[in-house]
Amino acid sequence: MLKTINDADLRRYFSLIILAFLVFGLLGVKFFQLQVAQHKKYKEKANINSIRIERLSAPRGSIFDRNGKTIVDNAPTYVLNVIPNQIDNLNSTFTIISNLLNIDTSVFNTNYRKNYRGYFSPVRIVKDLSLEQILLVEEHRLDIPGIEYDQIQERNYPGDINGAHFLGYVKEVDSRSIQNVDNPEQYRHGDLVGWQGLERVYEDKLKDKKGIEYKAVDAYGRTMGAFIQRDKIHPEPGEELRIAIDVDLQQYIENLLSGRRGCVIVGDPNTGEIISYVNSPTYPPDLFTGTTQPDTWNKILNDPDKPLLDRNAKGLYPPASTFKMIILAYLLENKLINPNRQIYCSGEYRYGNRTFGCWEETGHGGVNFDRSLIESCDVYFYQVIQDIPLKEWSKICSQFGFGSKTGIDLPSESRGVVPDKEYLDKLYGKRGWTSGVKLNLSIGQGETLVTPLQLFTYINLFYTHGKTYQPHFSLKTETNEVALPNISESTWRRLNRLLYRVVSDRKGTGKLADPKIDGLKVAGKTGTAENPHGEPHAWFIGFAEKDDQVRSFVVLLENAGHGGEEAAPITRQFLRFIYDSKLKEQADEVADLES
Amino acid sequence: MKLLTWSHNRNPFIILIPISILLIISFLALYSISVHQNIAFYKSAFFRQLVFLVIGIIAMIAMYSLPLRLYHKYSILIYAVAVVSILIPYFMNNPTGANRWIYFGTVGVQPSEYAKWISIILLARYLSDRKKRMDKLSSFFIPIAIIAFPALIVFGQPDLGTATIMMAPIIAILYWVNARQYHLFLIIAPIISIITAFHTISFTIWAIVLTIVIILSEKKLWNGVVVFFGNIFLGLLAPVLWNVLQPYQQKRILTLFNPELDPLGAAYQIIQSQTAIGSGGLFGKGWMQGTQTHLKFLPVQESDFILSVIGEEFGFFTVLLVFIMYAFIIYKMLQFAYITREKFTSIILVGVATIFLAQIFVNSAMTVGLIPVKGLPLPFLSAGGSFLVSSFMMIGMVLNFASHWSD
Structure with missing residues (x-):
């Protein structure tokens, strides 16, 4: 028993109970308003909040030659990504990787600026790394937090031909290049698009059909996994493209022209098919996809022999x-x-x-x-x-x-x-x-x-x-x-x-063009084009026929001299390659041995 | 007394039933949160809360077992201990800049959680020992001082939320001990004067209300005039003083009362919380199916925004159940306050009921955007060790004091 007895007032007791119930009533009404009356609105909002639509890619269509040999396909390549929010000092990180991989930091900086898409999105800084290089980076991963490697599909050229002038190349769509893409609404930042050559012309055929995956994302935009309520749409790979090029002949003629300035087209006059399309000097077809060092680039751009020029068409x-x-x-x-x-x-x-x-x-x-x-x-x-x-x-x-x-x-x-x-x-x-x-x-x-x-x-x-028909690949x-x-x-x-x-x-x-093979008839016309740049350009155009096999051709050698003396002998060499079965067998044997 | 018997089970332990239901809901929600947090189980809020539950129940039993007279006898001593303990964080090196925690190794204790009901015990002793009638305004001074002193210290920590909760019981307790309603009005009036002063129409309406109340209640004309003009003057002075402040000072004060001005985006939190609750609907998205919760759109979801998690995953009916359970607990506390034998325990029970009610209101109203964000947890639902143990201690007191009733 303490000093004072409880003398609480009944009216005040009820007042407090009513106050308490009013408080809960107010809260109940507010929750009812949110959860029942406005449920639909917030449900939609929650969905938009947490779903991110991700596009899925499938491999781009491969390109094969007339005999089914692969000219272009896709190969996985290792890339390094930077996650901006996990990096404290970008420059020191780049310096470490630069020393490890022996790649200039300017490559990283350029790519970082080009590919940056957001604070939490991985930014690709370098690609085409070997497994050894990735292992090297992984060994030092404690020194370089925020760096991760990944594998992407890239255009791959398994053959030995260059052919860059007609194959063209693909490019990743970015804010600048999208303005020059044919159907810009179909592309997103980072998609591959055929940018030149056949890759561009047959873009609709070669490109993959994008799939869609609904990813759940958290409040920071980080992916948390698949969003289960919406089905994934699977991507479909691009169609294959078969072209009239014969890679063996293409390779042979490329070697033939090596070190000279000029170009050769070999084709089938009946159909207009192009079987060889050689420009010289040329450049490797992965020049625009690979890790091209700036000095290599400058060398190609400033080369007075203009390797980038497609002499045949332009x-x-x-x-x-x-x-x-x-x-x-x-x-x-x-x-x-x-x-x-x-x-x-x-x-x-x-x-x-x-x-x-x-x-x-x-x-x-x-x-x-x-x-x-x-x-x-x-x-x-x-x-x-x-x-x-x-x-x-x-x-x-x-x-x-x-x-x-x-x-x-x-x-x-x-x-x-x-x-x-x-x-x-x-x-x-x-x-x-x-x-x-x-x-x-x-x-x-x-x-x-x-x-x-x-x-x-x-x-x-x-x-x-x-x-005849319009020329075509x-x-x-x-x-x-x-x-x-x-x-x-x-x-x-x-x-x-x-x-x-x-x-x-x-x-x-044109008599020097005749390889003197039994049954082979060669026709042609020489040309010697005077020009202000020095020696005349040597032309030889014509066709050759044996049994049912017909090949027409155009040969141009810049500043080489007389057509009959310079261009015709080149023609003789590749005609021999085409029509001399013994030579062909030999070449096949060499190829077999190499593989 | 007949009125009280119609429904009234006088067994105080009945309040353990709603508490158990709340705890079940809490652990379901905490488990759901823990699942996607991707941390070791023993580090999850779920597991930690389980540990604190055990400690809490032990503390509750201890509080229940302590003899009543010990509460009465040592009220001044424990008040002193509480005041010292809320001052200690000021002298500890806190990395966050908030002086709320006392660290024992890695375990932090938040003394303000205990100070809020300890100060009520002293207040109850003060009010029950003196048979003083609360018929003068001046007799409010000491009761308010007892509560306001620790509240100011907590306010400076800075913890506006807890300080508000600490102050909440004073009005209810003074009302309970038969203070004049007009006097209570006079305490609240200056605060309303200052707040309405920034809005002309509100201030006009407030002036009219003030006039009517004074005319009806104040017997002495001179006093009425002083009260009226005192309030009006305070109201007119407030904007002037405000404009004297530097913009950064204004902003600091505004941020204190309205964190939505904070660039870190409390408004964003409110929007996410509303979205979570609203998208839950009547029955919720299902246990562990809350997208807002699991995708971390909800901030501090295991403590301050636990009700949003419940609203999203279990829906309106469960939220309603939560409120009914709370209402029942508070109703029982008030009932015990009415029927308990001692004035001392009666006052404490009203104070505890007010603390719970204020805590529940501020948190729930915050999660739906009725009031600005205050970092306050929900009793028996939110994760948080000090808070859960403190809540159980209050329940221990309630069970203890409610067992001594008058007939």
Whole structure:
């Protein structure tokens, strides 16, 4: 018993109980409002809060050659990622890794800036590391917290060919490159997109179908695992692409041109398929995907031989004597010439007060229609071109595809130049030129510029008598037939015969192109393109046939000299490779031994 | 007394039933939280809480067993010990900058949790020993001082939440000991004057209410005029004083009362908590299925925001059950306060009931965004050793004192 008895007031007791119940009533109402009345709103909010949609990738489609050999596939590569929030001092971390891997820190810094996506997202700083390098990093992982390695799929080139100019490359989409992507809405930061070459043209086919995974994320955006309530959509790998290239031939010709500047196209004139597409100098196809050191880059960019240039589709050259068939076709079609008429070649030709030389300075003597092509006599053409109006000449050149794109399945190609009156007026002014320019044009010199690819279509037209297709790499794609120059069958036949004689005739300019294989017939036309850069460019275009196997080709060697002396022998070498079965077997054996 | 018998089981142990139900809900929620925390089991909030539960029950039995007169006799001594212990953290090197904890090795004890009911014991002794009638305003001075002194120390720790809880019982206890309602009004009036002063319409309404109350209650005209103008003057002075402060000082004060201004984003916490509770619906997302909880959108979910976890995973009905259990406990405490024999124990029981009610209200209202964020736990639900043991000690006292009833 303490000092005072409890004398609590009943009214005050009830007041306090009511107060307490009011408090709980208020709380109950508020919870009811949130959990029942506004439940839907908050449920949606909770979902948005915690789901992150992640895109899943599957491998990009592989590229195979005409015989099913792999040209491009995908290979896993090790990469190093940095997790920004786990790094205290980025620079010291980069220095440590730099010393371990012997890679300059500038590579890390550049990639870090380029790939940074958020404080908690891994940032890739270097790729293409070997297992040994990863092991080295792992050994030192206590010194470099916040660094983790990962494996990604990358374009891989298992063959020995370069072929970078037509294969192209893929690129990771970033904020800058997305502006140049064809269907930007289909790509997200970090996706691979075909950026050049076949990778770009066949992007829709090669690219994978992205899948979707719903990931649960926590309040910091960290992934906590799959979000179970939504099903994952599995990604599908890209389709395979089979192309007409023959990697063995491609490799052979690449080696043949090694150390020289020029380009070669070999194809099937019946279909327009491209079987070899060689540019020289070239560069490895993984140049744009691999870890290219800055100095390597600068070397390639500043190389005066321009290895990055796709000479076949974008190099512009005077066609020189390869153009002569156009004029002969026109003369025959329009019955402007008696084929037996002889024109005397003294080695030079006077026109007005100017003198035009023939390549054969001592002269060809009497030259008729056939000999003009076989011996490529320039004087003959100086003479006959005068019967052809410039307008007509331009028109027939255009009909053979010059001055416009060939329609090849590459992202870009040059149109070249076929001069006409408007063009010359613009270039020299209305009175700045005379009909003398026609003489230069007649032998494929002067203002005319063509790409080797255009000459490929051009020579195919001769073999097929006007029925060839646009050049293409793809084996499956239906391509368009080339718009026909309106030329009669007899003209085609006659010119065709002449082209064979360019190689087989004792005085033929292209006789060095014949590998002398039983049953192999080779036709062609030489060209020697004068240019301001020094020695003339050497051309040889033509086709060869044995049994049912036909190959057409275009060979260009920059500043090499005469077509018949430089380009024709190269042709002989690869024709031997194509048609000499013994040689082929030997090559296969070597390949077997190597593998 | 007839009124009291209609429902009233006088057995005090009946309050252990709602407490047990709350503990079951608590451990289910803590287990759910522990599952995704990815730490060793013995380090999880669930396991720690189990350990503290055992300590708490032992402490409860001890408090229940202590003879009543010991509480009465040593009230001054334990009050002194409590005041010293809440001062100790000021002299310890606290890495967080908050002087709330006394560390014994790695185990921290929060003395303010105990100080809040210890000061009530002294207050109860003061009010019950003197047969003084609480009919003068001046007679409030010592009771308020007894409570406010430790509360101010805790406020400086700084722990506004606990300090608020410590102050809460004073009004209820003075009311309980038959203080004049007008006098209680006079205590609260200056606070309301200052708060409403920043809002013209509120201040006008408050001035009218003030006038009416004074006219009805104040017998002496002169006193009424002083009270009225004193409050109005205080209200008018507040904005002036406020503007004298430097912006950073203003911000510091505002952040103290309204942490939403904190750049770390208390508003963000409220939004996440509301989302968790709202998305729970009537029946909840299911045990261990709370996305907000498991994805750590909810801050301090095992203590301050445990009710959000329960709301998300178990839904409205369980939250309602929680409130009914709390209401029942507080109702029983008030009932015991009414029927207990001693004035001393009666006052303590009212104080304990008020502490529980204030604690529950502040925490629950915070989780749904009714009031600014205060770092306060929920009795028997939130993880927290000192708090759980302290809560059990209060329950031990309640069981002890409720066993001495008058007929």
